[in-house]
Amino acid sequence: MVEAFRCSGRESPWYTAVDGLILLRAQAEQKQTHLVHKPALCIVVQGVKWTTFGAQRLAYRTGQAMVVSVEMPGASQVIEGGSDAPYLSVVIELDGAIMREVYARMDTPPPSVEGPAAFVMDLDRGLLDCAARAVRLLSEPEAIAMLYPTVMREICYRLLAGPHGAALARMVVGTERDRRVTHALQTLRERYTETIRVDELAGVAGLSPAAFHRKFKAMTGMTPVQFQKQMRLMEARRRMLSRAMSAEVAAYEVGYASPSQFSRDYARLFGAPPRRDIERLRRTGLDA
Incomplete structure (x- = not known):
């Protein structure tokens, strides 16, 4: 091999x-x-x-x-x-x-x-x-x-x-509850740009909000909010790199209402503010 x-x-x-x-x-x-x-x-x-x-x-x-x-x-x-x-x-x-x-x-x-x-x-x-x-x-x-x-x-x-x-x-199969939690995860992944309450996701999973929060974190290592935030930030990074999109436009398109909050979250995940990070990626030829 x-x-x-x-x-x-x-x-x-x-x-x-x-x-x-x-x-x-x-x-x-x-x-x-x-x-x-x-x-x-x-x-x-x-x-x-x-x-x-x-x-x-x-x-x-x-x-x-x-x-x-x-x-x-x-x-x-x-x-x-x-x-x-x-x-x-x-x-x-x-x-x-x-x-x-x-x-x-x-x-x-x-x-x-x-x-x-x-x-x-x-x-x-x-x-x-x-x-x-x-x-x-x-x-x-x-x-x-x-x-x-x-x-x-x-x-x-x-x-x-x-x-x-x-x-x-x-x-493949899982219990009925496993399938419903997985369906809630898929809902969050597909609608990551929207504001979705944990109560709504818990309803999809057929669990109380507290029980859903525990099961979601045990499955993914993240809370639903952390999961959604990472999905948003990764997609924004991809759009800035592949479409030459500004940070403000990318932030808005993935669901952020505040460009400054987007910049803070972005730097926390990727280690640098959006503009500096994208410049580094283009200079080094690395993928996002």
């Missing part, structure tokens, strides 16, 4: 011809990057990285993977990598439809359990072989459409049948 990184000749991240398969390479420790994580298996081929979701920090290294089961904002940083042994990672976004299909066909599907929506796991030979087959398909582009769904089906099976299957089962 390491050979694929040597031969790619591409910038990192490399969004490959396989939809949802991304290769990452870093020659050295980097500043943290912020992005909205999709449900995915994030495999470390070489090096060490950490990712934070609110108050939860996950460190994972060679032979391990981070699994994310719901779409949510987070920050990541490579903490071990160099010119002789660069950080290498394979991100495989999980197909929810295939995951549900596999779960329904299992003789003894795992029960759903409550817990964080992201966790670190040790990789076994079966999962590593699946990831290697997925990467090898890049040299056979004509075979991707036919063979990659089969690889994805095996990945989903091995995740559900493995020691962390119960944690992944919530992504």
Whole structure:
């Protein structure tokens, strides 16, 4: 699998011809990057990285993977990598439809359990072989459409049948309450520019505001307000970088009524005010 990184000749991240398969390479420790994580298996081929979701920090290294089961904002940083042994990672976004299909066909599907929506796991030979087959398909582009769904089906099976299957089962079925909390999370993600009261989200989840707040934070590591704020700030950053949008316009479009509050929140998350941060990103060529 390491050979694929040597031969790619591409910038990192490399969004490959396989939809949802991304290769990452870093020659050295980097500043943290912020992005909205999709449900995915994030495999470390070489090096060490950490990712934070609110108050939860996950460190994972060679032979391990981070699994994310719901779409949510987070920050990541490579903490071990160099010119002789660069950080290498394979991100495989999980197909929810295939995951549900596999779960329904299992003789003894795992029960759903409550817990964080992201966790670190040790990789076994079966999962590593699946990831290697997925990467090898890049040299056979004509075979991707036919063979990659089969690889994805095996990945989903091995995740559900493995020691962390119960944690992944919530992504597929979960309890009625889990599904309603996840629906409330999706509502907040889709309507992040709006002013949404926690009472309204709690009603979607069928919980009291206090109980919803506890469950949401246990799942994502963030309060609903923190989740929405990160979604707004990441989207504003993306718009300023890709559309040359001013901070004031970006702030307004993502739901901020006060440009000064936006600037304070932005600097707190990204380490610099909007203009200085965007100038740095353009100068260094880094992604937002």
